[in-house]
Amino acid sequence: EDQVTQSPEALRLQEGESSSLNCSYTVSGLRGLFWYRQDPGKGPEFLFTLYSAGEEKEKERLKATLTKKESFLHITAPKPEDSATYLCAVQLGILTGGGNKLTFGTGTQLKVEL
Amino acid sequence: NAGVTQTPKFQVLKTGQSMTLQCAQDMNHEYMSWYRQDPGMGLRLIHYSVGAGITDQGEVPNGYNVSRSTTEDFPLRLLSAAPSQTSVYFCATRGGHYEQYFGPGTRLTVT
Numbered sequence: 001e002d003q004v005t006q007s008p009e010a011l012r013l014q015e016g017e018s019s020s021l022n023c024s025y026t027v028s029g030l031r032g033l034f035w036y037r038q039d040p041g042k043g044p045e046f047l048f049t050l051y052s053a054g055e056e057k058e059k060e061r062l063k064a065t066l067t068k069k070e071s072f073l074h075i076t077a078p079k080p081e082d083s084a085t086y087l088c089a090v091q092l093g094i095l096t097g098g099g100n101k102l103t104f105g106t107g108t109q110l111k112v113e114l
Numbered sequence: 115n116a117g118v119t120q121t122p123k124f125q126v127l128k129t130g131q132s133m134t135l136q137c138a139q140d141m142n143h144e145y146m147s148w149y150r151q152d153p154g155m156g157l158r159l160i161h162y163s164v165g166a167g168i169t170d171q172g173e174v175p176n177g178y179n180v181s182r183s184t185t186e187d188f189p190l191r192l193l194s195a196a197p198s199q200t201s202v203y204f205c206a207t208r209g210g211h212y213e214q215y216f217g218p219g220t221r222l223t224v225t
Contacts, residue, residue: 004156032212043118043204043216044157087157091212101172102214104157 003027004090006105013112016077021108023088024070033071035064036087038107044087078112085109116140118217120205126223127195135190135220137205143215145208146188147172148180150201151219157204163188195224 036044048057050066147162159172163182179191206214
C-alpha cells in the first residue's frame with residue numbers, strides 16, 4: 001500500500017532556530033511530490049513541486065529537497081508567521097494508475113515563538 | 115480572480131438529511147476534486163472530475179454524489195447524512211503541473 005509519513009507530528013521552534021520537516025514515502029512510480037502550507041481554518045496553499053531525486057526548490061525561508069525515499073522541508077531562521085501545518089503529498093505516474101490522485105501525509109504542525 | 119470558492123462555510127445537519135456543498139472556480143482548470151479532512155487522517159479524496167461530464171470515485175466515495183455539468187462548478191451531494199460524515203470538506207482544482215489549488219473549506223457537523 002502506498003504510504004506517506006510525515007515527521008515530526010508537531011514542532012516548536014524559537015524565532016531564528018532553523019530545522020527540517022520530513023516526508024517519507026513508499027510508493028513506486030512517483031510522478032511528483034508536493035508541499036503545502038495550511039493555516040488554521042483555511043485550505044492548503046501550494047508551495048512546491050519536486051519531480052526527481054536531487055531536485056531542490058526555494059521560496060523565502062523555505063527549501064524543499066527530494067531523494068528517492070523522502071523529502072525534506074528546511075526552514076531557515078523561521079519567523080512567527082511561518083507557524084502553520086505543512087503537508088506533503090505524492091502523485092503517482094499515469095502508468096501506475098495514479099495520474100488523478102494525490103496521497104497526503106497527516107502533516108507537521110509548526111509553531112514558531114518569539 | 116476569486117480562485118476556488120466554496121459555500122457554505124459552516125453547516126449543521128441532522129442524521130438522514132441531505133444537502134449540497136457548492137464549489138466554483140474561475141481558473142479554467144479541467145480537473146476538480148473533493149477531499150475531506152479529519153484529525154489524524156490527512157486529506158482523503160472523495161470524488162474527482164477531469165472535465166465537464168466526467169467524474170470518478172476517489173478513496174472514500176460512499177455516501178456522496180457528484181456531477182459536473184460545467185467547467186466552473188463541481189457540487190458535492192450528501193444523500194443521507196451520517197455522523198461519520200462530520201468533517202471539513204475541501205474542493206480543489208489542478209493546474210498544468212499537477213499542483214492543486216484548494217478552496218477555503220466547508221465545516222460540516224452531522225448530529
